[in-house]
Amino acid sequence: MTGTTGLDTVHRAVETPDEPQPYADLGLEDDEYARIREVLGRRPTQAELAMYSIMWSEHCSYKSSKVHLRQFGELPKGDRMLVGMGENAGVVDVGEGLAVTFKVESHNHPSYVEPYQGAATGIGGIVRDILTMGARPVLVMDPLRFGDADHPDTARVLPGVVAGIGGYGNCLGLPNVGGEVVFDPTYQGNPLVNALCLGVLPKDRIQLSAARGVGNVVVLLGAKTGRDGIGGVSVLASATFDEDGPARRPSVQVGDPFTEKLLIESCLEMFDAGLVAGIQDLGGAGLTCALTETAAAGRSGMRAHLDRVPLREASMEPHEVLASESQERMLAIVEPGKLPQVLALAQKWGVLATAIGEVVEGDRLEVLWHGEVVVDVPPGSLADDGPVYERPTARPADLDALRAAPEPAHPEVDADLVLRMVASPNLCSRRWVVEQYDRVVLGNSVLAWPEDAGVVRLSEETGLGVALATDGNGRFTRLDPYAGAQLALAEAYRNVAATGAVPIAVTNCLNFGSPEDPEVMWQFAEATRGLADGCRALGIPVTGGNVSFYNQTAETAINPTPVIGVLGLLDDVARRTPIGFQEPGEVLLLLGETRAELGGSEWAWAEHRHLGGTPPEVDLDRERLLGEVLVAGSRDGMLSSAHDLSDGGLAQALVESALAKGVGARVVLPAGATPFVQLYSESAGRALVTVPRSEELRFTEMCSARGLPCTRVGVTDGTGEQARLDVQDVLDLPLARLREAHEATLPALFGPLAGS
């Protein structure tokens, strides 16, 4: 069907109502297709069918998750939220006339098919979401989950993903200040590659996507449109991998970070000059999504001339142009009088800019191909009126057995156990990964890996800055999705507070299996309920997020993995608290309470491949109190270091804090629980801090006045070659040996570190 002779125009659709259409192949259900016919009062054209199949896909329409996500919109907004859920990313007021916008998204399936490009374009996509809000992107983070560390396919996926994130993010000049790397066989056939970006903008420069003003010009900016990524959202993101299905590499997009960098700089100059009336990035669903969402948001009519879109391949058909997910493109709505300035700025940066349409009277989106109408639809029917499903839920049949599974016998802790644990894949050093990321570009990274949270300065004048952490624990969430989501939220909250920042907002990336599986849907419903209740208890709003379903291979879903990002605010980044022991002779304090909680723990997994029992108890009031104490301790200059306790418990925190600057410690575990429980329990609501002796009394009195348990567990001791970790009657190891064990694991699996 090339040329215009065989073109499936609206006119032709009216005349050939009974022509069979491949809607099922495009992922549409029978009743969904019937509804499209009802909306249009005729059969859709080929191009319209492509558009509906994309916009009504799970990925774009959130049709299975919508009813559950409403809870987040009902949370108290607080007084900082300027733009909430629904726009490309939420915007939060951080004072001093500045606002930040942040969001985390998944690029899981593309990254499994083509690790480098999948991960790279994941960065590109989230960065454009942030740019769309009017913000300059200033940092990225990557929560990553892979199959077993020593599985041969992980050796294919992980290096490609890491190189792709670095290749794209480094070339954009965005510091990568944190994230996660988790290994678990549950992700073997379905790794999770989530990408977070944060941007900063003057409060009065927020850009919105609405296309308004009859006569305004629709301008396509950036890369030419090609056949790459067609079907990305409907084929890749909204379906399950099966073992012997066809290769899906053509559905993965190819990234060009250089073009994206130019797009960023040119768009920011346009925002500064007040040249755009509306802006929307082209991501999943490409031009289809951008045209319909801008028109729908503005409640406007729009006419687009598809043949004006610059193409990489001249033979592309209209439905392909509409569905292409070619990267590095933005759609701007521009007043006619400002068009010359927009074109001039684009030219300055070497960015292609093409007027492809205009805002018109009425409420229809009309798309023309060489003068013939191929699409004539109400844009709201695509963008807002997609199907909404109340999917059936069922508590997983195996859950009771899993939760009742007997815990492996607790061992005596000795040096060998500690060395094995710090070298285990989920607790070992991430140096191999993060050395491939630029962590310092832009000159504002105050804390980055291996810190609890990334801390980035926003203002050189005042020191205003933000802290960000992401966390998720698929094992806890498998054992109890409600508690698991809250534990992820609590951990990210704790990580942010440990730096001294006040937590102010939440984003999320909800990675789950197929929503058509009632047991997965139950996990999703429980996790979202847990997250909403958790945010309410902590008093912080959800500003946006992303749902990634169909993370499964054939019938096997991943462990449900809500990844939660918490944003914190520091009035002066100079008072940030790092995780590392700073000098010998300081007092080591454990905040919070340790119970025998090893269900779903890293010890049970690393030592026994055991997943069972119940996750640690959640106490959000305690988390809030702990956060307040950590912030107050930073504000009053009492804390030298603070490290949250989570995976691997106190033992892991001691090792990481000691290795950070090479300062050792002498630890005396309090009487009571066994050394094993004290060192490896993963009870929530805890942190390990150091205070100078001169501050000890003031700090411990503050804790007791506020009712936060605070236990003296030792002193920091020794630097250089003398530095050791000595836990009285349990172990005594030189830091050098701990470091060697901690750092050897990933290089042994994926290749030597640079220079060794």
Added chain:
Amino acid sequence: MKIGVVTFPGSLDDRDAQRAVRLAGGTPVALWHGDADLHGVDAVVLPGGFSYGDYLRCGAIARFAPVMGSVVEQAGRGMPVLGICNGFQVLCEAHLLPGALTRNGGLRFLNRDQELRVVNTRTAWTSDLPERITIPIKNGEGSYVADEATLDRLEGEGQVVAYYEGANPNGSLRAIAGVANARGNVVGLMPHPEHAVEDLTGPGTDGLGFFTSVLSALVP
């Protein structure tokens, strides 16, 4: 003193270089790749990044930018020029410095704090430096290469500015981290001094010495 910092399409550390100039006490001036006018600056920094995406060969396209004609001309008259990372690559492509930079030995991008041994403090950019400094390195193509005769000449005539100390991070021949031209006004360096100018954001302030050096050198 006015220090120009060139922005090419794809430059990334341009504002960081401007900040370093400012913290050292100089006045940064933004220069644009397409503008041959150097706007009266006293020295020029070519910053890090991926000019033109580094798609052909690092620095290979940037050297043809209009601004580079003026930079080459003024460098010939003795104006101090510092190329950092991508800027070093551009200086090599422009033949202001000998040798070339190729992919890191490990074939991966590398970002870490790197100790350097400074061996030439007679250049316009290094007079204030101590012998040992630690500044970040971050690049994918930082392996310095030249033929043996050139390397011998550079070492013999004191044109090597700094060596990597400890493990060679990227396979640079003879662990060379930076070189100067014979006159000492043009310096290229792979690691990033502009990212070690504040205790808060870098491994220390060892990088500031490059920028204070040039300000002293420019005092008439």
